[in-house]
Amino acid sequence: MAENIGWTALPSVTATGKAAASPVRTKISGTDDCDDFEPCVAATGQSLKGGYHLKKLLNDNHWKVLDRTENGDGQGNAWCEFGDIDNEGHARGWKLAKHIDALLAEIAERIAALLAAGWNSVRVVTDHGWLLMPDKLPTIQMSKDLTDNKWGRCASIKPGASTSERLYPWFWNPNQQFALADGVSCYGKSVDYSHGGLSLQECLTLELMVTRCGSASGKQASREDTADSDLDELARDQIASLISARFKGHGLTRLIEGILKAQGYTTYRSPEGADGGADILAGSGPLGFSAPRLCIEVKSEDNPIGREPVDKLLGAMTKFNADQGLFVAWGGFKGNVQKEMASQFFRLRLWTQKEILEQLFEQYDRLDEDLKAELPLKRVWMVTSQEEIL
Template sequence: MTETVLDRLLDSLRSAANVSRADQVRPAAVLWTDQESQWRPVAERLREMIPELLMLGEHAPEQRCGPAIWIKCMLARTLEEADWPASAVPILYLPGVSRADLRAIETCPRALQPLAELQYRGLFWSQLNGRDWTVKAFLSSSRGAFNLDVSGDQATQQAMHRALDVLIDTPVDNLKGRRLEAADFDALLSSNPIRDLLTWMNNPEASAEEWQGARWDAFRSRCKADWKLDPKSDGVLVAAERISEGRREWDAVWERYQSGWRSFPKVIEQLRLASLPVRRDLFTDLGRYPKTNDKAEDSLRLALAGVAGTSQTEAVSRLQGLEQEHGPRRHWLWAQMGQAPLAQALEPLSRLAALTGKPFRGQHLEDMADAYRAEFWQVDTAARQALAGLRTKADTEAVSTALQAIYVPWLEEANQRFQNLVRKDGYPGSTVVKEPSAAYQTGGQCWLFVDGLRYDVAQDLAALLKDEGLEISIDADYAPVPSVTASGKIACSPVAQFAQGRSTDQDFVPSHGTLDKPLNTALLRKILKDEGWQVLGGSETGEPTGRGWTEFGDLDHYGHEHGLRLAREVPIILDAIVEQIRCLIDAGWQQIRIVTDHGWLLVPGGMPKTELAKFLTATRWGRCAALTDTAKPTDLTLTWSWCPDVRIAMAPSISSFIAGQVYGHGGLSLQESIIPRITVTPPAGVADAVSVTVTEIKWTGLRCRVVVDGAQPVYAADLRQKANDPKTSKAGGGKPLKGGKASLVVEDDALEGEAISLVVIDGNGQAVARMATVIGGE
């Protein structure tokens, strides 16, 4: 591995405490005096690498910094934050303090006096002549192990200190073999001129102020030579215009911006100021102008709003034309940056239009249900995805208008046919299976309840779990009547046999068969515990050889609270569910059984209002209502799945008994009634992988150091976006674990701040452990 200045500094500091135990007792501390505070920027970085490093200064214990008396308490380990390894000798960094200050006890400042006695019980990190290590001395001295030829002029000294933060990460070999002058250190600061240019464009005033002097002069000179641009006289606007114009010498700048725009969030505003070219031809590329994209989004917003009141056929035709016009913008940088949400929404809208044009029929209920499970759930996915990327009210209204013209009529027609088939064939969910499943479930199985896991959302979840390398099987069942949590949660649990419905039960909550109590969530959990099930909460993983029940991912609550915004929240909730399942699998559970209570309708523009007189109902919800004993049956009346004496009126098609509902469930529709069941198991051959644990992740810049317990000699570590996909590696394919340790480097600095997974890989290339982290550290 290439050794850097920082590596040598770390070795030198820690070796200062090495003494012959036969001749000398263990030092109380290593004193790092620095009268000119030259090393302060470095010391602040070292805090993350050396837990035993303490700094003299204002009281900030979270930064391991404090006054002398605090340092003495830390050395005595009387404070909770004194948690460095017992074998490590503390290193005290004393900025603004010289060795002479501590030696002259009579004149020693009062604030330093508590530390003065440490000169007798500790050791100084200093030169052989007793002076403080300055940066120049450390680089040029043979005892500093560099013996570099550093010029002693003032300009070089200033340049060296300016570049210190970059200098310490520089390989030692890059500094040898020549006399180091000011220009050499300045070159360290501008080794990446394209990055410097974009940094300046991102914040020109702050950059000019921070780089004033040699670095600013070097930057201007490089800009003139490479891009014929003077940052001082031309300014940011000229730079923005030249990038957008697509001049050949600016192509590398554009490519760097495309790959690393997250590091330069304000550059887009500068590019928006660039004027569109007056003279254009067939070869003029307007894709580099965010202004072009902005105008196209405005135009598309008006066009989508314009489909209001058109027929479904006309709306589909208009969407096809809009896709041809605006679809290519999805390949522009601005779409990647989230600046083209409507162009992005056109892709699922186009899929939806194609799917709704297919015949969706069936002579029997099961035929229609099979067709939905096989293909037509994708209509709901497309509608949801069309809304998922929208952040403004205007965009949401525009896409909702398009969905009202295409999706809502399909929903109404499909579910009217579904209800007609229920009248003809009956509804399979009208009776609840009450097999005593709690007694015969095998050990190693954990049931995960997700409230409101609709069938199409379950398909998305299954795809995410497959990406994690897990084995998935998915089937379906029918929700009980009505499709609400009160009835459905106990029905999908392993203790459904304990429930018994009565005509006196309230709000569709069945009773306990013998206790004469409502079988609500609290009682459900008690029954599970009594039957030998572990009821796991939060991040608990329990004992994986037993049987478990846990609840996670409340889609239903979010839908009731936020309506259409549920569409954009679904991916976030699913990611959290995947993480929870991953934790359970990693803890040793051999099977995760995902169950749910009901699906839901999400209707842009709101569900049509249908009338049902209040005096006819004992309980009335949006999509269903319990009828009184004297009320006549409605056009679609079923019996409660838990008690046939309770009659429930179902709202026709996708309508609601309550006005203004966008989200709802409890009724009879494909989306509410067909519920998924997913079984998740670890990949074959990794049953022993649960003993592997990532115990430590430390970032130093873009270098990630990891420690793993239980790793076999053939195991490796990698940084990946997807655990079992080596193509998503951001660390060059990973490195073998030696002694349970590895050091990984992310080469692309544009990825800093991105979420990534630290993955441990076995000899077969399978991921056996994983931990989420952030590139560069949080």
């Protein structure tokens, strides 16, 4: 068994945290008008509330969804939810402590059953921790006029409301802010058990990787898959942080122009300031006169982009007589944008941080030396598993 320490998404409530702990978290986002901390499917804007659309998203991305008693066939990837610690805590309060050993034993039995069914490994994740105080957590009051919703230790603040509370950005959309109760207090009714705040007990989580005993190949494959996934994620995070630090503002436009040049385009980059609707113009051929002719807008801010800037790019494409457009948004797009842009499939592409990194890796060797000096990367080669070699 291997252990890994992590941090929960804020606020530390199930609605926000479950999606963040899922294997499809990169396909999930949050809307500006959400007041219940429920994210949505990024491509369609459909809320994950109730669980249906999360399960559909998992299935669409080749993850089987097992119910509480189903063990599956051990093939491919599967997602299952199990364990009643949070429900028991809300229902029983301090008496949860009397039942915790039995609840943990049920989880251990579930893991053993999955391994016995043929799964090589089981990764155990949780969405948040919790606070438990037999004499009840202290309470603080917040006016109903300030909040759209209150969840124990966190509260969604109404748009435009003025408050002295310290505000924090929502994990799924930094435009949406919420308040967290200070210390170990909670809003409203005093309770023994609660979560949603910023304490170590609520936010520090433990991930377990349990590998089937007696399966050397299963253990090896699990370790290699986990190591590869962790290394890849760590590398992407470090590269993304470096890009954020060195290519903010107009700097990201320079990087995108470098990628387009590496792809063979001849480009014109607008100077900093008003750009007339396009940051970059790109065309094929040595002079850029050949099709396709592209009109590109680049946004480096961390906040997701809505529909209006994308519509402006569509207008600029007509102004510059461009065949196609590319909108690059480092912070991604709001949930409804990609769905509504389906009608522009043959005219417009949307790049988020994911696509930027993919194109960067693909074209890196052909970038200008000056750009490579600002963004020094090294390709790493690794031996694949023996099964793949043979």
